[in-house]
Structure formats: C-alpha cells, structure tokens
Amino acid sequence: MTGRTSPTPSTAGLDASGAQVAAIAANPLVEWILGEGWDTPTLPDLVRGLCQRMTALGIPLCRLRLHVRTLHPQYLGTSYTWTRGRAELEEFNATYAILNEERYQSSPFKAIFDDGVGGVRRRLDVPGIALDYPVLDELRAEGATDYVAMPIVFSDARRSAVTFAADRPGGFSTGELETIYGMLPVLSRLLEVHALRRTARTILETYLGRVSGERVLKGLVRRGDGEDIDAVIWFSDLRGSTPLADALPRPEFLELLNGYFEAMAGSVLAHGGEVLRYIGDALLAIFPLGDAATAGRVPVSGAAAACARALAAAREAVARMEALNRRRLEGGQVPLRFGIGLHIGPVMYGNIGVDERLEFTVIGAAANEAARLEAMCKTLDRPLLLSAELARLVEEPLLSLGVHVLRGVREPHEVLTLKNL
Secondary structure, eight states, rough: OOOOOOOOTTTTTTOOOOHHHHHHTTTTHHHHHHHTGGGOOOOHHHHHHHHHHHHHOOOEEEEEEEEOOOSSSSSSEEEEETTTTTSSSSEEEEEEGGGGGGHHHHHHHHHHTTTSSSSSEEEEETTTOOOOSSSHHHHTTTTEEEEEEEEEEOSSOOOEEEEEEETTTOOOOOHHHHHHHHHHHHHHHHHHHEEEEEHHHHHHHHHOOHHHHHHTTTTTOSSTTTTEEEEEEEEEEEETHHHHHHSHHHHHHHHHHHHHHHHHHHHHHHHOEEEEEEEEEEEEEEEOOOGGGTTTTOOOHHHHHHHHHHHHHOOOOOOOOHHHHHHHTTOOOOOOOEEEEEEEEEEEEEEEEEEEEEEEEEEEEHHHHHHHHHHHHHHTTSEEEHHHHHTTTSOOEEEEEEOOOOOOOOOOEEEEEETTO
C-alpha cells in the first residue's frame, strides 16, 4: 500500500528545487527557527533568540533591526532593534506620520517598501565611498563595517524588512550572507504568523474593545457565550444630531461626530472603561466591577472604585465637551448638547445576534435603565445624571433632582447629579 508523503516542516510552503530544499534544510538558522523559534511566544523573544543564534554561529552581527508592518488604525508597524551588548531590545511603534518624515524618506526602508528593491548592501569600511543613507554614517561611526537590508515578503505580498550590521573587518562573508538569505523564506512565514495574531488582536480591540476582544480571542465566539457581571453602565447621547446631519455636508458632520466621540469615548478609555457600542450618535460603555466569579458579591470597595472611575470619566467628558464648544463658538457654530446617564447593576456580558453576525455587548434591565436615565438629561436640562443605586457608592456631595418615572421602567427612580457640575 502506498501513500503520499507530507512535506517536512523545513520545506512546507517553499517553492524550491531539490538542491535548494537540501540547502535550506541544512541551514542552521532555518533549523533554529523551525525548532526553538517556532515555540517562541513573542516577537521580541524571537528577535533576541535569533540574534543570539547568529552570534553563536560566529556571524559578526552587531545590530539587527526588524520592522513588521501590521494592520492597525494608529501604527504603520513596529520596529525591534537588537544591539550586541545591550540587555534590552528597543521597540518602536511607527505612526503613519513617519511616512512624511525625513528619517523615513532617506532610509533603506523606503527603498524596500515603496520602490520594491530586492535588497540593499553597503560596505562601510571601504575608504572613499560616499554613503547614501544617513543611518549608514551613524553605524560607521559606531564601528560597523557592513550593512545589509532585505525585504520580508508575506503571502499577501505585503513587505516587512530586516537589516543586519556587522563590525568585523571585511564585513559579512559570502557564506554568512547565503545563510542569512537562505533563512528568510522560513523566517517570513513565522513572522507572518505573529503579524496575523497581532492583527487579529488589534482588530478585535479596535472594533470590540480591549476586554471584549480578549474574551473573543480566548474562545467566546458562539451565540449565548458570555457571563453575568456587575458593572457601572454608561450611556451617552448627542442632542439635536438629526437637524445637524441634515444641515451639514457629510464630511463636516462626520468630523463633528468624531470630535464628540473623542470627548466621550476618549474619556471612558482614559479611566479604564470599556466602550461597547456606538449607536448612531449614542455610546454604550461599562466599568466592570469584577467578572463572573464575583457577580453579585463584589466588595463595596471594588464597586466604589468602579463608580469613582466612571465619575472621573464623566467629569473629563464634560470638560472636553466644554472645550469643544468653546472652539465651535469661536468659529461661529452652535454648541453641542449631550447627556450622560450612569447606573450600576448586573448585566449579561457576551454574544447576542445571529450566528452569522454577532455582537459582544451587555444586556439586561440595568443597561436599559442607564439608557432611560440618560434620556432624562434633556427633560431635567442636566449633562449628567446618576441613579440612586450608584449614588449610594459615591463619596462626594450629590444633588437630588427628585423621583421620576423612567420610560419603560416600572418603579420610579430617584435621580441625582454632581453638585459642582
């Protein structure tokens, strides 16, 4: 009986002839990547281990810089720099603004990313040769003798890059460069795994929130998956947005909305809250008191701490909106009106929807009451309202605005606000 033999780990996914496969399999750096490197949990550990392996082989590596490009709303990618003799790896998150800066425009990275060059090598110890990248002068001043930059190409053709600097007279040997070049196809597959993992985490955190994204990443992906938690529930809304949307050009209205959400969601995130949903111009967020293990029996001190964070976020949001409205008045625009409702109680925190389209959010009577409380902000002409349940955990003077019937809520509620707001 015959069967098809599966490719070995060292050759899987590689388009190479038999001789090339044999050379790759015999490469000591490939052997390290497929062994120890594949079990390395983080990119910094991978970079550190690879550099240690290279120097152990006698390769005169004095600096390695790896730049991995990922899908992120704020960052173009992350650079990791290993320097021989330094205990710590240098990590740098490059924002998109760097594309317009001189240090990028005059770097080998631009040649690799934008111009598509297959590699850059410059000898730094040859007299009389003018160096065309500023980084080369810096490296030569530090004693480097050779510099090589190579693209790391992912399966979707996206490019990352890695650079190597040597400080031995004569630089890298031909054999050492062949060893380095030969490991790149395997290294690129491993780096792509790390990049995809980071991209998945980034997307989940960006669209679901840090805590919610972590829960989904850990496996809470089925409809109904979730847990009962106690939380401070935040619900805020922008007043009069419909006439604004009708009166303003779409780009201008989007800019207005983003400025409003910067004030609201930015304040929630700054104080440890979790933004769950943008509902048109409304915002749902929570400040969890604990998790499923502590639901219903969170210590008063823990609940008070969550309430304090929520109130601090509300104060900051109001201050940010005041600053935004001052700028609007200076520009001849009408100020924006808004409301924030804060309530505390038990909610189910998890997935709802249909199997093909789920949302990770909170549901329960407490979440509904927070929304109804916020709606009273317009009636009572206050930017912030607190429930009596939350007020009992607040250690500062509050102003009672009386007992009111909240739409859709059976029992009347006492409604309070901050005295100094």
